[in-house]
Amino acid sequence: MTYLPSVGLSQLKYSLPARRTSVRELAVAGQLHSRPETLTAFGFESAYIAQDDELNPALAKSVHDLLASAQLSPSEIPLLIVATGSPAPSPAQDTPEALEQFHFRSARLQHEIGAHEARALELVGQGCGTFVSALDLAARYLTTSDYSHALVVAADARPPGASRDVIHNLMSDAAAAVLVSRRSPMLRIRGFYQQSQPYYWETATKREEVLASYFPMTVRVITQALTAFNVPAEALRWIVPHNVGVRSWELVCRALKFPLDRVWLENVARVGHTVSCDHVINLVDMRSRGAIAAGDLLLLFTFGFGASWTAMLVEA
Template sequence: MTTRAVVVGCGHYLPERIVENSEFEDSLDTTDEWIRSRSGIERRHFAAEGQTTSDMAARAARNALTQAGLEPGEIDAIIVATSTPDLTFPSAATMVQADLGMTSGFAFDVQAVCAGFVYALSTANALVLSGQARRVLVIGAETFSRIMDWDDRSTCVLFGDGAGAVILEAQEDAGTPQDRGILASDLNSDGRHRDILYVDGGVSTQSTGHLRMQGREVFRHAVEKLAATAEAALAKAGATADEIDWVVPHQANIRIIQGTAKKLGLGMDRVVVTVQDHGNTSAASIPLALSVGEARGQIKRGDLLVTEAIGGGLAWGAVVLRW
């Protein structure tokens, strides 16, 4: 028998404010058609004034706990993937822990920008397999609206806020690719490309900064690297692209999503797409898509999924799991 980290619950939270593309037309040289044609995005959600990343993360966590039929005290660890924490420290994860009323276990953040949830999922899997935790709450949450340059039409129209969460639980299975749970992961980074996607501020520079991106360069790296990491993770899992039921990608840009699916030899009918409604929510995008995909009836128990993402760093990776 083999221990697997199995998803036993998922949930998400989106702020109440919905921002349609047309809202940008009054302040920027852009149009709804321009945004849609280049990104596939139609709308996104923005956090309310005073609403924080940890608040959204806790709301998504509660929804995942409810679906799993678990109480906060039954969770051993919390990992929050975010690049937009409430404070420099303590971690957003410890704030979620307090919000949920947990007085035991441990909590910490992971920062790998848009690839953050993939990194967090892989880390949670390692905690389960090593026996350090039986149940891990893994959350992706972002308030990217706080770091936008509202005069830069190439970036500010792309991003949104939100949170998604999954709960992993240690379960025993046969040790084959037919097992439920995380079957394999593949993580990568290359700091030489830091200048194509970054925030031009931070604690040691004593400024908040804004997101900066060289869109064409990011696109060029994204399709190739996302397909390669997905294939590497599939090989580790002993599976092939033909066996995939759903690709659940980072929701950055519909053209990147389409290009990656094509490289994997998959039709878009096997890809969960939410970018039109959420925009790019960075580390929150994959867990949001997982939760929405399940709610839609697309993702079902026993389905083989591949999640893949790339973000600033550059950092990228993929996880293969059976739902």
């Protein structure tokens, strides 16, 4: 797929819950499967935990702020994609309460922000990789239509009281919004590459196999993606990661012979992994700290249960 050369991520916003809890506090509360020493050794320090319905109004505010920055009204958004990294439970059959489970976040957000003209949909099925796939779909939509913008959003939260670590990765709740624009002044999408291994669809029963395949597949997909993009690894200014443990990226970089200091890991300790929002959080913070210059090539990489490995090439 060849995108329009100017299609890119023109506006990015994220929101984290007010409550921030340390690894030690989570251990005391019984919200960890892993030993706290293991998580801190992997680079994690704290997680953000949403209270009640905190994320939904936070997401709506992020969208309002994003549209204000872009000087757009909600009526100018033709496509709204809500990327859901955590699948919802299936509606119960033949029960009076079944209708209560048909509660669509895309429709709620569309109503709350007043984007009544938008085609609103939810994308699910690639776990933590869903958001990057949604960015790709939005870019393709703009490339093959006359529309100027598409809005991609996400808000993921663990259930109240649930464990805060998944296979030794500390999880935060977060919301994020990205405006994908036909004529973006920055972060232009140059390529998308994905490999799926649906054999791992039943994650809970294949936990050890998923863990064993993660590292070789990550190295393979990054290598093959760069080949497909015709970009040598040394041309990358940054790998913008999903915020899994620092130890994981040490192993990947060693296999790739890629410098670890060119993987943006600044948010692993503070935020950890957020299911869908890691790349938005990282890109916003990288730009605010002056870590990205015009023309820099960035490789966004993520893995999602299901399982899929995904890379997107972006030019700052």
